[in-house]
Amino acid sequence: MLKLMKYEFRKTWFTKLILLGITAVAEIAFLIGLYLEKETTLGLSVLLLVFLALGGVLVIGLESVVTLHRDLNTKQGYMLFMTPNTSYSVLGAKVLECSLSILIGGAFYFALGSLDLTLLFAKSGELNRLWEIIQDFLSRMTFANRALIIDMEGMASFVFCLLAGWILTVITAYFAVVISAALLNGKRFNGLLSFVLFLALSWFIGWVARIATASIPSINVLLLVDGAISLAFTAVMYVITAIIMERKLSV
Amino acid sequence: MLESKEITKAFGSKTAVDHISLSLEKGHVYAMLGPNGSGKTTWMKMAAGLIKPTSGQMLFEGQPVNIDSRRKIAYMSTEPFFYAWMTVKDVGAYYADFFDDFSWDGYHAMLRQMELEESMKTKTLSSGMMAKLKIAVTMARDAKIYMLDEPFNGIDLLARDNIRRCILEHADENKVLLLSSHLVEEMEAIADKAVFIHQGKLMEVDDLEEMRVERGASMADRYREIYGHTEE
Numbered sequence: 001m002l003k004l005m006k007y008e009f010r011k012t013w014f015t016k017l018i019l020l021g022i023t024a025v026a027e028i029a030f031l032i033g034l035y036l037e038k039e040t041t042l043g044l045s046v047l048l049l050v051f052l053a054l055g056g057v058l059v060i061g062l063e064s065v066v067t068l069h070r071d072l073n074t075k076q077g078y079m080l081f082m083t084p085n086t087s088y089s090v091l092g093a094k095v096l097e098c099s100l101s102i103l104i105g106g107a108f109y110f111a112l113g114s115l116d117l118t119l120l121f122a123k124s125g126e127l128n129r130l131w132e133i134i135q136d137f138l139s140r141m142t143f144a145n146r147a148l149i150i151d152m153e154g155m156a157s158f159v160f161c162l163l164a165g166w167i168l169t170v171i172t173a174y175f176a177v178v179i180s181a182a183l184l185n186g187k188r189f190n191g192l193l194s195f196v197l198f199l200a201l202s203w204f205i206g207w208v209a210r211i212a213t214a215s216i217p218s219i220n221v222l223l224l225v226d227g228a229i230s231l232a233f234t235a236v237m238y239v240i241t242a243i244i245m246e247r248k249l250s251v
Numbered sequence: 252m253l254e255s256k257e258i259t260k261a262f263g264s265k266t267a268v269d270h271i272s273l274s275l276e277k278g279h280v281y282a283m284l285g286p287n288g289s290g291k292t293t294w295m296k297m298a299a300g301l302i303k304p305t306s307g308q309m310l311f312e313g314q315p316v317n318i319d320s321r322r323k324i325a326y327m328s329t330e331p332f333f334y335a336w337m338t339v340k341d342v343g344a345y346y347a348d349f350f351d352d353f354s355w356d357g358y359h360a361m362l363r364q365m366e367l368e369e370s371m372k373t374k375t376l377s378s379g380m381m382a383k384l385k386i387a388v389t390m391a392r393d394a395k396i397y398m399l400d401e402p403f404n405g406i407d408l409l410a411r412d413n414i415r416r417c418i419l420e421h422a423d424e425n426k427v428l429l430l431s432s433h434l435v436e437e438m439e440a441i442a443d444k445a446v447f448i449h450q451g452k453l454m455e456v457d458d459l460e461e462m463r464v465e466r467g468a469s470m471a472d473r474y475r476e477i478y479g480h481t482e483e
Contacts, residue, residue: 003348003349011334075328075330077301078301078332079333082300083321084321084349085349187263247303250296250301250302251302
């Protein structure tokens with residue numbers, strides 16, 4: 001499995017490297033703007049960092065889905081499926097590599113964001129107003145119609161819930177891609193049907209999660225339970241997808 | 252050693268392989284012959300575990316093909332299938348990572364024969380060089396069964412001689428070699444058995460020596476007899 005994960009990472013490392021490079025440039029611009037007091041540079045770099053934090057993990061997940069699609073629908077799939085690895089291992093390596101990348105990427109941007117906010121807060125009293133604006137913005141954010149708690153624990157719970165939800169979305173997309181390649185291959189409206197299946201499954205899982213967490217009073221606990229439910233569904237989707245691959249998939 | 256029992260593969264309304272029962276015994280080099288679309292590639296891919304049959308069974312040493320059989324069957328597809336980011340060295344490393352029977356020494360020796368450099372990028376290889384690389388990495392395994400789909404496609408005469416020699420070096424009493432090719436004369440110099448497939452059905456399996464002695468016919472003669480009327 002580790003060897004498979006190594007190659008999964010190898011397929012996507014270039015994109016991650018580009019993300020890291022752009023983040024480094026944005027961070028340098030942020031530090032220059034902060035310490036040389038260039039407000040335009042500071043503002044633009046903050047915007048770029050926020051965009052990267054949100055978009056980075058999205059890109060990692062989307063690329064993983066595209067890679068799976070390519071592995072199942074082009075001849076490069078032979079590289080995976082002629083090796084002595086079960087579909088459980090092949091898919092497991094993809095799920096683990098993608099999940100770890102999303103979690104590590106999310107944790108990285110969360111840590112970077114926390115560090116930058118601390119620097120911003122510590123640098124100058126004049127910037128305290130900006131910090132207040134950020135706090136005000138965050139305090140307006142809600143999850144399941146409840147206000148988030150703006151402290152380290154609250155934000156970490158929120159980030160975990162978001163990342164786990166995104167991992168589940170990616171695995172649900174895996175499922176749709178596998179259904180498309182294994183069961184609907186060659187049929188009319190193949191792509192459309194698998195996309196509708198993806199939407200329906202996503203809605204159903206969201207509905208189950210809403211019912212399961214409706215009576216939880218604490219927002220932080222709710223976020224953690226919602227994240228845990230996402231990871232549990234991820235495990236279920238993984239097993240079902242791997243079974244279909246093992247029994248029905250031809251490449 | 253490798254046996255298909257009434258194996259069938261349909262793609263929608265088209266039946267690519269139609270109830271083929273075929274047994275390949277160790278110690279032989281089989282030429283699998285038939286016009287384009289006759290089902291040779293699909294049969295091989297089912298044996299390699301890449302395609303699931305619609306019905307019937309594919310058995311390796313009496314067991315359905317599975318993960319264990321992939322450890323012992325070396326399959327070379329006719330299409331290029333390496334990742335675009337790979338160099339020739341990466342391809343070897345990939346096989347070394349996943350196949351215990353892969354030999355770096357054998358791989359290096361074959362790369363020299365084929366005049367390929369480890370630093371070459373697979374995405375820049377010509378079709379002939381790609382064909383040589385596929386052969387080199389497949390034959391660098393010490394497998395029980397080698398299945399080569401169109402191994403001579405796009406390869407020049409001298410390299411073909413190298414490949415023929417390499418294939419024959421791997422032939423021994425404990426192995427099965429199965430090759431498909433349109434170059435019937437080329438195959439005649441290597442194979443001792445011929446499997447004729449037409450429109451997804453098995454036509455016949457011939458022992459070439461027997462055919463020569465008893466019927467005075469070559470593999471090419473028999474090919475013309477079987478397919479001649481359909482080719483015209």
